[in-house]
Amino acid sequence: MAEDLHDRHQADRLDAAVRTTGPRTLREAIQALDPITAVWASPDGPAVLAVGQAKTVTASGAARFQEVKRRGDRLLERVETAHLPERARPRLFGGLSFFDQATLEPPWTDFEPAAFVLPAIQVTLGRDQTLVSGFGAGAAPPRLDQIVQQLAHAGEGTQTKTDPRISATATDLRADRPDWIERVRAIQDRIETGPLQKAVLAAALDVALTDPLPLGAVLKTLTDRYPSCYRFSFTPPGTQAGDTPPAQFFGATPEQLVGKRGRTVETEALAGTVERGATEAIDAANVSRLQRDSTLAVEHEFVASRIAEQLRETAATVTVGDREVRSLANVHHLRTPIHATLDTDTHVLDFVATLHPTPAVGGHPPEAALETIHEVESTVRGWYAAPVGWFDANGDGEFAVGIRSALARDSRVTLFAGNGIVAGSDPETEYEELAAKFRPIREVLE
Known part of the structure; x- marks a missing residue:
């Protein structure tokens, strides 16, 4: 499970590594990878996916903005990034609650009032190539190689398939x-x-x-219809591979x-x-x-x-x-x-x-x-x-x-x-x- 960084002293460094592979669409990448903990696609920038959770930072109440900044900055200082290209460097992905609260009420009980994740794997999509960054345990060569292989084979055999239908009752x-x-x-x-x-x-x-909910199909459709919007998806802290189905906060704002x-x-x-x-x-x-x-x-x-x-x-x-x-x-x-x-x-x-x-x-x-x-x-x-x-x-x-x-x-x-x-x-x-x-x-x- 991802480690929640509160006020404990964390002097150890986090390894980082990067690989490249061919370009992939957002839908192909989502379908190939698990667990997707965050997706961020802005109108003018490349889509970025967070896979797994190396570390998380959480906070609550009126000071949640400042606490996330403080804990997040401490975490990012620990990541060895000097050898990484700028686009592959780590980001913390997440969100905050609308109101100042200690905990969230249903249907939001899986989420925190503020939660940001350093992904184990950060996948940055591009027109010419895909950058695969690993942080902490995600930087281990076997894990990075596994992700690269999954992305390399993403989309194979899908040319004759349609996106899964979503049936609302x-x-x-x-x-x-x-x-x-x-x-x-x-x-x-x-x-x-x-x-x-x-x-x-x-x-x-x-x-x-x-x-x-088939997240890849949903975000693909939102991208097709609302390309000038921010498309996003976030899962709660602690989401693990095999969680069925994880909660998802998603949209096109x-x-x-x-x-x-x-x-x-x-x-x-x-x-x-x-x-x-x-x-x-x-x-x-x-x-x-x-x-x-x-x-x-x-x-x-x-x-x-x-x-x-x-x-x-x-x-x-x-x-x-x-x-x-x-x-x-x-x-x-x-x-x-x-x-x-x-x-x-x-x-x-x-x-x-x-x-x-x-x-x-x-x-x-x-x-x-x-x-x-x-x-x-x-x-x-x-x-x-x-x-x-x-x-x-x-x-x-x-x-x-x-x-x-x-x-x-x-x-x-x-x-x-x-x-x-x-x-x-x-x-x-x-x-x-x-x-x-x-x-x-x-x-x-x-």
Whole structure:
């Protein structure tokens, strides 16, 4: 089992080694390897898979960001990486819970409030070659050679096969229309009488499956349909080969929380949504409504202003780009790109802690929004709408917001979606919008 690094002194070094093999697709790599403990595929970078767990770091409560950074940095200092090419160097993959909690409630009990894994094997896919990095016991030549052989033969005999079908037997939306409308109006009552200006209300949809979730097929389909999104999957700490089936938190999120490389920071405001139209004319009308709707503009401005204000507290220069429309297969979003240049180097987790939760998934002002969500919302968020991603020994990394996501556990998949509620929100429209936000995952399962 992976070792959990808490405050014990760990002076021993961890070996590292790297091999190369031919290019492989994400689906081929997932099908060839076990256990897949994490998958990360960004829109502009290579997909990376974590196989097995060499070490893990966990934390909980309000200090979980700082504890993960401290323990993670100590762990990464122990890895011998001088001889590794940059793309093959170790990353810690994982995520954190939305709320400050000591433990997570069902259906999230397998997960920790914060958990990051140093994989035994890290597989970095590329157009020309695949890099296979081993850390700790994973660096042993027999283990590396085994992985290389599995990847070398990945995809053989699959040319005539189709991806396995996923058969959903039933669905259950936990928030029916009257209940949802009542909760929206409860939020609007608070907006009218207090400091609250916006709160995000989440809902869950349960889908029962007849067979275990085929992760490779699911992520392939999400990649085909949503190539501009972050595709991800994470299993709980301690997942071992042969665990059947391991819990999986997976999805295809359009929302970057923060990316950092050196002293350059990138993030975005993504808030304000309309569905795609069934025809080109309807779709164009929906885009026009998105651009002109004053309620959506107010919702978006909450997010953009708050993120820029937070970055200015730590960055030398903050540049806010022009608002634009981000179009996906299922919805259109309002998006504002935001860039920053740092005076001094800062760890990516410091920005994660500062920015989470953005008004796009929490609300504004933050304290009033989180209190409202606690009291009004019935959904157990766990890692939903929380930071997921990776960081490295330089303090660089990439994190997204875990929306357009689902938790697969046993024979059930729980889908999550949420809407930002402001004073002018129409409860009926907000309820209909949920269907569009469930669609990326629901279509893959049905």
